[in-house]
Amino acid sequence: MGRHSCxxxxxxxxxxxxxxxxxxxxNYITRHGHGCWSSVPKLAGLQRCGKSxxxxxxxxxxxxxxxxxxxxxxxxxxIELHAALGNRWSQIATRLPxxxxxxxxxxxxxxxKKKLRRKGIDPTTHKPLIISELHQSLxxxxxxxxxxxxxxxxxxxxxxxxxxxxxxxxxxxxxxxWFPATTNQNAGFCFSSSTTTPTVSxxxxxxxxxxxxxxxxxxxxxxxxxxxxxxNWELNYCNTVPSQSNSIYNAFFGNNYTEASxxxxxxxxxxxxxxxxxxSWASSxxxxxxxxxxxxxxxxxxxxxxxxxxxxxxxxxxxxxxxxHDADVAFDQSF
DNA sequence: AAATGCGCCAACCGCAATGGA
DNA sequence: GTCCATTGCGGTTGGCGCATT
Numbered sequence: 001m002g003r004h005s006c007x008x009x010x011x012x013x014x015x016x017x018x019x020x021x022x023x024x025x026x027n028y029i030t031r032h033g034h035g036c037w038s039s040v041p042k043l044a045g046l047q048r049c050g051k052s053x054x055x056x057x058x059x060x061x062x063x064x065x066x067x068x069x070x071x072x073x074x075x076x077x078x079i080e081l082h083a084a085l086g087n088r089w090s091q092i093a094t095r096l097p098x099x100x101x102x103x104x105x106x107x108x109x110x111x112x113k114k115k116l117r118r119k120g121i122d123p124t125t126h127k128p129l130i131i132s133e134l135h136q137s138l139x140x141x142x143x144x145x146x147x148x149x150x151x152x153x154x155x156x157x158x159x160x161x162x163x164x165x166x167x168x169x170x171x172x173x174x175x176x177x178w179f180p181a182t183t184n185q186n187a188g189f190c191f192s193s194s195t196t197t198p199t200v201s202x203x204x205x206x207x208x209x210x211x212x213x214x215x216x217x218x219x220x221x222x223x224x225x226x227x228x229x230x231x232n233w234e235l236n237y238c239n240t241v242p243s244q245s246n247s248i249y250n251a252f253f254g255n256n257y258t259e260a261s262x263x264x265x266x267x268x269x270x271x272x273x274x275x276x277x278x279x280s281w282a283s284s285x286x287x288x289x290x291x292x293x294x295x296x297x298x299x300x301x302x303x304x305x306x307x308x309x310x311x312x313x314x315x316x317x318x319x320x321x322x323x324x325h326d327a328d329v330a331f332d333q334s335f
Numbered sequence: 336a337a338a339t340g341c342g343c344c345a346a347c348c349g350c351a352a353t354g355g356a
Numbered sequence: 357g358t359c360c361a362t363t364g365c366g367g368t369t370g371g372c373g374c375a376t377t
């Protein structure tokens with residue numbers, strides 16, 4: 001705890017208040033009121049700055065303060081108010097008579113945050129942790145794709161027209177396309193044929209939405225996937241839902257797909273049929289997918305998003321959470 | 336018994352807002 | 357409009373006490 005500059009200049013006391021100091025301050029304010037805080041210490045005979053006196057009065061000496069532990073009702077109210085107001089402690093305190101903003105803030109930071117996390121609730125957003133983490137992950141992708149690490153092209157893209165190291169995706173789709181700015185990646189993105197730039201989040205949310213309501217089997221996508229190229233991968237986001245779905249499945253392939261789909265099957269999740277169809281298709285059409293896996297930079301996150309969305313439709317699954325954690329690690333390491 | 340780690344919380348810091356000269 | 361003192365707020369921290377090693 002440092003010393004206020006004003007305290008330093010005047011060699012004023014700092015730190016914990018002694019009972020004698022408390023008594024002086026209490027006596028003075030009881031008789032005269034606090035008035036101008038900067039003059040209180042002098043008039044009360046204290047070697048403190050006005051700011052320190054004010055804080056001591058508000059947080060400790062005020063006669064209307066409620067002492068002791070927070071009740072269950074107070075706890076619930078704080079959570080409710082924090083959800084509505086955020087870290088506006090002074091505003092929250094006005095709704096809890098006898099409690100100070102500092103007291104509520106400390107209670108929140110030392111106790112309530114942990115309680116909420118244990119219940120699976122994000123204490124910042126007050127939403128289920130699983131959703132908050134998803135949004136964070138998607139923000140990472142969004143940021144990456146809008147940073148200097150990617151290059152946006154316009155119009156029609158032809159194979160190898162940009163960089164020889166790139167295995168460019170379907171040449172029939174028009175832009176905008178996105179490519180890594182550096183040549184050590186072998187990838188291309190096409191989000192839509194519109195000229196605007198949708199966020200990845202929007203795209204994936206849209207895909208997930210269409211997938212969860214679709215009962216038809218996925219249609220094989222056109223691919224120029226090249227297993228001979230190291231770390232070759234592609235994510236071809238086109239306009240038609242089936243091929244978009246396939247892209248998600250492709251992204252999902254690799255170390256996590258098989259295991260995750262097995263878990264889905266064991267839990268009688270209806271999504272399993274979709275997975276199984278896709279798996280069968282991929283094995284027959286592009287056998288190397290199941291062997292090599294696609295080490296896509298964004299694969300773990302897309303897989304994570306897709307899988308979490310699916311798991312929210314049924315019950316949360318601990319095993320899958322572990323898988324997703326692994327995917328998280330892989331994703332982080334790719335940066 | 337001593338050392339270490341950890342959680343809690345009183346109090347501090349820096350900044351923004353406010354108001355008066 | 358500008359300056360300056362004061363007040364209010366939220367984030368941060370240092371010290372205390374308890375638990376664990």
